[in-house]
Structures are given as structure tokens and as C-alpha cells.
Amino acid sequence: MTDDVSAPDRRFGEEILLDYVTGTLDEATTLMVAAHLDLCPQSRDMVDLMTHVGGALMDEADPVAMRENAFDAVMWLIDEGGAPQVETPTIDEELTALPQAIQDRVVACGGKWSFVAPGVKGMDLGFEAPQGSSTTKPGEVKLYRLEPGKGVPTHTHKGSEVTLVLTGAFADGRDRFGPGDVSVASPEITHKPVAEAGDTCFALAITDAPLQLTGALGLVQRALSMGGSD
Amino acid sequence: MDVATDQMNTRQAGAGKTGGYDREAMADCIEAVAARQDKQAFATLFDYFAPRLKGYLMKLGAGEPLAEELAQEVMITVWRKAAQFDRKQSSVSTWLYTIARNRRIDVLRRERFPDYDPDDPLLLPSEAEQPDEAVAAGEREVKVRAALETLPEEQAELIRLAFFKGWSHSEIAEHQELPLGTVKSRLRLAFRKLKVGLEGAV
Numbered sequence: 001m002t003d004d005v006s007a008p009d010r011r012f013g014e015e016i017l018l019d020y021v022t023g024t025l026d027e028a029t030t031l032m033v034a035a036h037l038d039l040c041p042q043s044r045d046m047v048d049l050m051t052h053v054g055g056a057l058m059d060e061a062d063p064v065a066m067r068e069n070a071f072d073a074v075m076w077l078i079d080e081g082g083a084p085q086v087e088t089p090t091i092d093e094e095l096t097a098l099p100q101a102i103q104d105r106v107v108a109c110g111g112k113w114s115f116v117a118p119g120v121k122g123m124d125l126g127f128e129a130p131q132g133s134s135t136t137k138p139g140e141v142k143l144y145r146l147e148p149g150k151g152v153p154t155h156t157h158k159g160s161e162v163t164l165v166l167t168g169a170f171a172d173g174r175d176r177f178g179p180g181d182v183s184v185a186s187p188e189i190t191h192k193p194v195a196e197a198g199d200t201c202f203a204l205a206i207t208d209a210p211l212q213l214t215g216a217l218g219l220v221q222r223a224l225s226m227g228g229s230d
Numbered sequence: 231m232d233v234a235t236d237q238m239n240t241r242q243a244g245a246g247k248t249g250g251y252d253r254e255a256m257a258d259c260i261e262a263v264a265a266r267q268d269k270q271a272f273a274t275l276f277d278y279f280a281p282r283l284k285g286y287l288m289k290l291g292a293g294e295p296l297a298e299e300l301a302q303e304v305m306i307t308v309w310r311k312a313a314q315f316d317r318k319q320s321s322v323s324t325w326l327y328t329i330a331r332n333r334r335i336d337v338l339r340r341e342r343f344p345d346y347d348p349d350d351p352l353l354l355p356s357e358a359e360q361p362d363e364a365v366a367a368g369e370r371e372v373k374v375r376a377a378l379e380t381l382p383e384e385q386a387e388l389i390r391l392a393f394f395k396g397w398s399h400s401e402i403a404e405h406q407e408l409p410l411g412t413v414k415s416r417l418r419l420a421f422r423k424l425k426v427g428l429e430g431a432v
Contacts, residue, residue, distance in 0.1 A: 014421055015399050015414060023331040024396050030335075049425055052374040054331070055324030057393045059251075061289050063281035067298055071276055074302050075269070078309050 010181040011040050021050040028127045028141045028206055031101055032164050032182075035204055038099035039166070039180030098166050098202055102143065111143070119150025140208075146170060146201040151194030159208030161185045163193070168201030170194060251278055253368050256322040257315075264312035276305055279323075283330055289394050290334070300337065304330045321371040370428060377427025385420035388413060 012020075012033060019025050020033045037044050067073075091103055105111075109126035116122045127141040144152070146168070162184050169178040172193040177183045185191055195201035256278070262271035280301045287297035307329050315325055378386065391402050399417065403410040 014418055018392055018417065018421075019398055021331075022392050022396050023335045024398055046421065046425070048370075049374065049421065049428060051328060052321065052324050052371050053378065053389060053424065054393055055321060055327040055371060056375045056378055057390065058286045058327045058330065059282060059323050061282055061286035061394075064285040064288055064294075064297070066280045066284060066301065070280065070298065070302060071273065074276065074305050074309075077302075077306055081306070081310070 010177065010183070011043050012036055012182065014046060017043060017046050018050055021047055021054055028125075031105055031125075031127075031141070032162070032204055032206060034101035035099040035166060036164055036180060036182060038101065094200070095202075102166065102204065106143065113145070116144070117150070117153050119147035120152055121145045141204070141206050144201075144203045144205060146193070146195035146203070148195050148197045148200065151192055154190060154192040159187060161205060161207045163203050163205040166202040166204060168199035169196045170201050170203065171196065253322055253371065257317040257368065260308070260312050260315045260322060260325075261317070263309060264315065267309075272305075272309060275308060275322075279308075279326055280305055283326065286394075287330065287334065290396055292334075296337070300330065300333050303333050307333065317367060319367055321367045324367070324371060373428050374424060377424045380427070381420055381423060385416050385423070388416050389420055392417070 016025070016029070016033065020030060025033065037047055091107055095103055095106060105125050106123065109124075111123040111125055113121040113123050121144070123143040123145075125141045125143060146152070148168070151170070162182060163177070165177045165179050165181050165183075167179055169176060170193045171177070172183070172185070172191040174189075174191065175183070176196070193203075256275060259268075259271035259275050262268035263275070283301040283304050284297045287300050288294065292300065304326065308326065311329070315322075320328075378389075381389070388402055388406075391397050391406070395401075395405075397405065399413050400410055402408070403413045406413070
């Protein structure tokens with residue numbers, strides 16, 4: 001296994017990938033899965049397969065006639081719309097290394113960096129709370145930037161925190177996580193993620209993550225089934 | 231007469247019967263729309279896919295007016311984004327499926343968050359390279375279809391529920407009165423089998 005391939009317990013399992021493909025995830029989790037897909041070929045393969053299933057099933061649906069003037073209405077709307085617009089959003093040079101979904105989100109929400117700790121900045125990505133339990137307080141969805149060797153102060157969280165490494169790597173005293181790896185810290189865990197020497201570490205974190213997300217890793221699935229590896 | 235639609239007509243009775251249409255000809259139509267805004271090719275796509283999109287969306291629970299609107303919006307997106315279609319990466323129905331899913335999500339969000347920008351590119355089909363180019367997308371689709379038909383009914387049924395009802399694993403478990411573990415393992419087995427069907431014959 002090479003360094004750039006996420007281990008099974010570091011990537012999303014089939015359950016959450018299927019929810020992604022059928023479009024039933026909340027917006028924040030959708031963003032995390034989309035970014036993960038950019039970084040993890042195995043998950044991308046599975047999503048590709050599932051999307052083909054979706055296409056095949058869509059074809060299988062019984063056709064329902066469109067309204068009489070539907071085609072003309074569509075052509076009228078197309079002509080009204082004119083040529084497709086090409087957007088050229090501006091984004092920090094440094095952020096262009098991140099998955100496209102993340103860049104798009106940063107542009108869309110106009111996020112600003114704020115100080116977290118020396119060498120560590122965070123950007124709120126402006127999401128509504130993930131749809132977790134109604135008893136948990138709204139979670140945050142943040143992009144973090146850790147300079148090499150710098151870390152987030154030791155902390156705990158009320159709910160679970162799910163982190164996806166986008167570039168670089170961090171270690172949190174339990175383990176090391178590289179690009180595409182997903183890390184789940186449950187509420188009882190006290191941890192202190194520190195970026196490795198070398199590249200700047202960008203990571204996407206969802207706090208008070210919905211159960212759908214925290215239960216989504218291969219680790220959990222593998223523990224529940226005797227499934228072999230791929 | 232446009233080349234793509236012409237081919238479409240002459241090849242209609244030929245290859246790609248599992249989906250009921252000639253997928254190579256449909257891919258040609260999208261490329262014709264991208265290359266020269268070919269309205270006739272677009273009409274061919276519209277006539278075949280719009281009613282199926284509408285039927286699919288109604289099966290997902292949309293009322294007729296919404297399904298009609300969404301199917302029209304999907305077709306408009308097909309016109310506008312035709313240049314992004316890559317037949318090596320995606321088959322036509324897979325690409326349309328992705329657009330339809332995203333438009334549907336957009337609508338659900340528009341209801342909850344009026345400020346939501348429907349052109350947010352977040353959910354556009356990924357343009358990331360497929361790691362395995364050995365099997366072309368059209369061929370992958372044929373294989374996936376064939377493998378789907380070989381699934382045991384208990385697995386196929388859960389897959390249909392996930393796609394047609396938009397249910398999560400736990401919702402399926404609840405509605406079908408099955409243990410969650412059973413739902414998980416059946417779906418897991420199903421996708422494993424589909425994966426083998428896709429890769430095994432390469």
C-alpha cells in the first residue's frame with residue numbers, strides 16, 4: 001500500500017457513498033464527501049459504479065409524457081439565457097491546490113480567515129448546522145490551515161468531530177492522517193492535532209457531526225461485517 | 231440532416247438494447263450540441279430522456295408540475311453544459327442522472343434556504359480522472375446493467391429503494407422492517423457483486 005492511498009478505516013464506507021450518490025446527505029457532509037472523492041481513487045471508483053446504477057435505474061422508470069409545449073418552452077429559455085457564462089472567481093493562489101468542491105465553497109461563501117492558534121487559521125464555511133440530533137447544538141464547518149509543526153490546542157468537543165485532510169498531514173497523538181484520510185474524534189476524546197513538518201496542512205472539519213457521518217467510516221462497517229477487503 | 235441524429239435513426243434498431251436506446255448515438259447528440267448547438271440533436275435527446283426524467287422524478291415523489299419543471303431544467307442544463315460531457319468518463323444516462331439529482335437537491339435547498347445559489351458548482355459531476363480508463367463509460371454502463379439483472383431480488387429491491395425513494399440505510403430498515411445490519415450487508419453484497427460484474431469481464 002502506497003502512502004497516497006487511504007486505508008479502509010480512513011475512507012468513507014459504501015453506506016455514505018450511496019447516500020451521496022442518491023442525494024440524501026446534508027450539504028456539509030456532501031461537501032466533505034465530494035472533497036474526499038477528489039483525493040481517494042477507491043471511493044471514486046465505488047461512486048462511479050453507484051452512479052451508473054442510478055443512470056440505469058433512471059432509464060428503467062416508466063416515461064411520463066412531457067407537456068405539449070415543453071420542448072418549445074425549453075428552447076425559449078435556452079435562447080433567453082444567451083451564451084453560457086464563464087465565471088472566473090478569484091481565490092488565493094494557495095487554495096488552488098485544494099479539491100475543486102472546497103474552492104467553490106470558499107468562493108461562494110466569501111469566507112475569511114481568523115486566528116485559531118499560532119500558525120493555525122480557520123475559515124468558517126458558512127453552513128447551516130448539519131442535520132444531526134436536535135439535541136446537539138449547531139455544528140461548525142471549517143477549513144483549517146496549519147503551518148508545518150503547528151497545531152490546534154488540546155481540545156474536546158461536545159459532539160463528534162470529523163476531519164478530512166486535504167493537503168499535508170497531521171498527527172493527533174493517536175494516529176497520523178494524510179491527504180484523503182478521514183478522522184473521527186468522538187466526544188470523549190481529547191486530542192491535539194499537529195501538522196507534520198513539510199507541507200502546509202489544510203483540513204476540513206465538521207464539529208457536532210451528524211451520526212450519519214460519524215458512523216460512515218470503513219472501520220465501523222468492517223467491524224460489523226466479516227467483509228473481505230477489496 | 232444532422233449526422234448525429236441521422237446515425238441515431240439508422241442505428242436505432244442496433245446496439246445497446248439493454249437501455250432501449252443507442253447510447254453511442256445519444257452521446258453523439260450531446261457532442262453535437264456542444265460542438266455546434268445542434269437543435270435537432272437536442273430534440274432527439276429531449277424526446278427520449280425528458281419523459282424518462284419526469285417519470286423518474288415522479289417515482290421519487292415529486293408531483294407532476296415539479297417533475298415537469300425539473301425535467302425541463304435538467305434538459306436546459308444538458309444544453310448549457312454539453313461541453314462538459316465526456317463520453318470516456320460518463321455514459322449519457324449516468325450524466326443525466328447526476329444532473330437530475332443535483333437539480334432536485336437544489337430545489338429542496340431553495341425551499342429551505344431562499345438565498346441558495348442554484349448555480350453553486352459544488353455538485354457538478356466530478357471531472358476528476360477515472361483511475362481506470364480500460365473500460366469505456368458506455369461499456370461500463372452495459373456491464374452494470376447486466377450485473378444488476380443478476381442480483382438476487384432481496385438485494386435488487388433495496389437498491390431500488392435507495393434510488394427511487396431516496397432512502398438512507400436506516401430508513402430502508404425502518405420501512406422494510408429489517409434489521410439495519412441486514413440492510414447494510416445486503417447492499418454491501420450487492421455493490422460488491424456489481425463491482426465484480428464490472429471488473430471481472432475486463
